[in-house]
Amino acid sequence: MPNGKIQWGRLLGRLSPYTIQKGLRYLKHYGPKEFWVRLHERFEPEEVPYGPWYEAYVPTREELEKQKKRKWKYAPKISVVVPAYQTPEKFLCQMMDSLLEQTYENWELCIADASPENASMEYVLKEYAARDSRIRWKKLEKNMGIAENTNQAFAMASGDFVGLLDHDDLLAPNALYEIAAALEKEPDIDVLYTDEDKVRGDSLEHFQPHLKPDFNLDLLRSNNYICHFFVVKRTLVEQIGGFLAAFDGAQDHDFIFRCVEQAKHIHHIPEILYHWRTHQSSTADNPDSKLYAFEAGKRAVEANLKRCGLKGKVSHTKDYGFYRVTYPVQGNPLVSIIIPNKDAREDLEKCVNSILTKSTYKNFEILIVENNSTGSEIFDYYKKLSQNPRVRLLRWKHPFNYSAINNYAAGKAKGEYLLFLNNDTEIITPEWIEEMLGFCQRKDTGIVGAKLYYGNNTIQHAGTVIGIGGIAGHMFVDMDRERSGYMHKASIIQDLSAVTAACMMVKRSIFEQVHGFEEELAVAFNDVDFCLRVRQLGYLVVYNPYVELYHYESKSRGTEDSKEKVRRFQSEIEFMRCRWEDLLKKGDPYYNKNLSLSKWNYSLKPKDGKA
Structure with missing residues (x-):
């Protein structure tokens, strides 16, 4: 979301001794260069400031009163479970007040108090329980750890669904209402989660909104993006056995994995309904306070892979709580x-040389599809390439049509996997083929894409979102290569609706199943359309940022500057609008409705709806 220069006055105003200590820890962890990059990302001003945006976003008092009067056809009881331990009295009261302010009434709050010697907590809990019978609490004989404390709270729950709330956090007043509304509309939902933000200080200042995609398995393996507010059928909790103490510190990550593995219907509510409090001892504001939690998170991902029958190596990344899976x-x-080409000897030679000299995977063939070249230089180069047994030259004599050229070449290819590559790319990652192949070999995956840079080391492609710019657009365009973007999304593995075919691997069997690229789309959006049709079959499209290439951006084809090219481009836009009308109206499930469709850096959509 950030853009522009750091407001240094604002930053210096926050430099408390604690903040300085925290900064020194991060400096030690990242090193000077990485620390500087992250400092810029954290403190750059937001294009759309979140504070005023949030004030305009929250339901009005009239809307909340209307919610209270709703007549329900299906009103499931929701048990909110809270493991409490040495909770500051103010935080404890504010947490319980956030339940009492709910516009949905059929709930209970189940608190397991693991602080038997804390008389202040006991007094407050007794007072609130006497005020409202829906607030129930149990004094534990001792602190048994976060997992077992939570299980004790689970055991108190009698609701149809169970929601997880930390002892110092807050629910928005319409949180349970939105959960119940979703369940009334779709009663077969097993698991729900919402968006969230953070709050700090006595004024409960809201900041760092986490606007999430719909269920995204590879993103969950990269980071516990689901986190808060997580609600699950109580019978499913009983089936999987609650929290496991072996994952204390990342018990929620492990729990979420085991829930979604068994759930038939996972539902995301794209509303900010949970407020995660930050203070010195919380992982929200001080990752170093629970470094053991990140090791537990790594083991949670490993356990998920094992249960899913996948062989994968899980490693930590530079960023706390984010993981990399290599298959x-x-x-x-x-x-x-497969590389289409017209003239452009210099580009093609750079591309092919990078493949031949850098690739550590050796079982590949290169198919170059010649399309109406005119210069003698390129044919001299073709003659040189023909001496390499790994390279085959094909000829497409018809006018340029990216889809038709690649479909033709795919019919001539011998490989079990097809890797479409632009002639103006250059390989950076030696293990690029293995990285893509490891994902593409999974049964649930159809397509794998890469991270591409312009020659000036800014991002050209870090995944594609449907609806950006009208039809679809690349994310994080022109952002510096070193940066990772909003929630590190430029730099972590995740599932997306589409990736660019400038570097795209696909199972040959799936390519044939969807009959290849759409030849009505000669130049634009053919890769997007292809990805969406593969998604319709139920396969995943995976963005793997650990496959890095330079992409010098179609220099050989020129710009869309003639009347004919403009007309063709407009017809391709219209084709996409007609074919994917429903998706364009509903929005990309891997994006969030509260994010801008005119920006490509996960900026907030202004409340006037113009961006």
Whole structure:
């Protein structure tokens, strides 16, 4: 979301001794260069400031009163479970007040108090329980750890659904209402989660909104993006056995994995309904306070892979709580690399040389599809390439049509996996083929894409979002290569609706199942359309930022500057609007409705709806 220069006065105003201590820890962890990059990302001003945006976003008093009067056809009881331990009295009261302010009435609050010697907590809990019978609490004999304390709270729950709330956090007044509304509309939902933000200080200043995508398995393996507010059927909690003490510190990450593995219907409510309090001892504001939690999170991801029958190596990234999964290649399948080309000897030679000299995976063939070149230089280069047994030259004599050219080449390819590559790319990552192949070999995955940079080391592609710019657009365009963007999304593995075919791997069987690229789309959006049709079959499209290439952006084809090219481009836009009308109206499930469709850096959508 950030953009522009750091407001240094604002930053210096926050430099309390605690903030300085925290900064020194981060400096030690990241090193000077990475620390500077992250400092810029954290303190740059937001394009749309969140504070005023949030004030305009929250329901009005009239809307909340209307919610209270709603007549329900299905009104499930929601048990909110809270493991409490040495909770400051003020935080405890504010947490319980946030339940009492709910516009939905059929709830209970189940608090397991693991602070038996804390008389202040006991007094407050007794007072609130006497005030409202829906507030129930149990004094535990001792602190048994976060997992077992939570299980004690689970045991108190009698609701149809159970929601997880931390002892010092807050629910928005319409949180349970929105949960109940979703369940009334779709009673077969097993698991729900919402968006969230953070609050700090006595004024409960709201900041750092986390606006999430719909269920995203590879993102969950990269980071516990679901986190708060998480609600699950009580019978499902009983089925999986609650929290596991072996994952204390990341018990919620493990719990969420085990829930979604068994859930048939996972529902995301794209509303900010949970407020995560930050203070010195919370992981929200001080990751170093619970470094053991990140190791537990790594083990939670490993456990998920094992239960899913996947072999994968999980490693920590530079960023706390974010993980990288690498899947080993099974066997030694042939990969067919398909490169369309017209003239552009310099670009093609750079591309092919980078493949031949840098690739650590060796079982590949390169198919170069010649399309109406005119210069003698390129044919001299073709003659040189023809001496390499890994390279095959094909000829497409018709007018340029990216889809038709690649479909033709795919019919000639011998590989089990097809890797579409632009002629103006250059490989950076030696293990690029293994990285893509490891994901593409999974049963649930159809397509794998890469992270691409312009020659000046700014991002050209970090995934594609439907609706950006009208039809679809690349994310984080022109952002510096070193930066990771909103919630590190430029730099972590995740599922998306589409990726660019400038570097895209697909199972040959799936390519044939969807009949390849749409030849009505000669130049634009053919890769987006292709990805969406693969998604319709139920396969994942994975963005893997650990596959890095330079992309010098279609220099050989020129710009859309003639009347004919403009007309063709407009017809392709219209084709996409007609074919994908429903998706464009509903919005990309891997994006959030509260984010801008005119920006590509996860900026907030202004409340006037113009961006």
